Amino acid sequence: MNNPFITDEERDQIIRAIESAELRTSGEIRVHMESSCKGDPVLRAILIFNRLEMFKTRDRNGVLIYVAVKSRKLSIIGDSGINSVVPEDFWSEVKEILASHLSLGQLSEGISKAVAVCGEKLSEYFPYKKDDTNEQSNEISFGD
Numbered sequence: 001m002n003n004p005f006i007t008d009e010e011r012d013q014i015i016r017a018i019e020s021a022e023l024r025t026s027g028e029i030r031v032h033m034e035s036s037c038k039g040d041p042v043l044r045a046i047l048i049f050n051r052l053e054m055f056k057t058r059d060r061n062g063v064l065i066y067v068a069v070k071s072r073k074l075s076i077i078g079d080s081g082i083n084s085v086v087p088e089d090f091w092s093e094v095k096e097i098l099a100s101h102l103s104l105g106q107l108s109e110g111i112s113k114a115v116a117v118c119g120e121k122l123s124e125y126f127p128y129k130k131d132d133t134n135e136q137s138n139e140i141s142f143g144d
Contacts, residue, residue: 003142005033005069010108011140017112018138021119027061027082027126028136029118030054031111034143037068044068045075048143055079057135061126063118065098065111074098076114085125094118 006014018029030052037044045066049055054062060081067074076091076098094114101110 003033004035005142006108006140013108014111014115014140015138017115021115021122022128022134022138024119024128025061025122025126026059026129026132027063027119027122028054028057028134029063029065029115029122030136030138030141031065031067031115032141032143033067033069035069036071036144037073038071041066041068041071041073041075042077044073045077048141049077049079052136052141054136057081059126061122062136063122065094065114065118067098067102067107067111069107072102074102076118082122082125086121090121094121 014031021029032048045064048066049064054064060079062079064077074095076094094117097117098110098114101113
């Protein structure tokens with residue numbers, strides 16, 4: 001899919017990062033990008049999370065990395081299975097990595113790094129299981 005934010009090569013890089021991260025954890029990581037976010041990026045991410053039906057995982061361990069590119073807003077949210085076991089500031093490191101890359105104009109590198117760190121952090125609470133199946137698409141979703 002063509003999009004105004006990243007090249008096909010950058011899209012493939014992010015998808016490879018998701019696939020690699022998900023080899024470490026039973027968690028499901030998705031990325032959504034859109035141009036702008038007029039309000040609170042956390043509320044917008046929750047809306048997108050639900051629209052993508054990310055709650056449909058066995059262990060309720062889906063993660064959404066949300067980026068509003070032109071608005072320079074981001075959010076990282078996890079499903080109830082994650083939130084019930086991780087500390088409150090669990091996503092702060094990932095947000096800092098992503099925000100610092102975005103401020104340098106390194107969108108795809110920042111998202112790929114954020115995905116990798118999500119996989120590392122999730123593996124502690126949700127290790128990869130032998131019977132693990134890919135419950136969510138690894139494709140990036142795009143908004144307006």
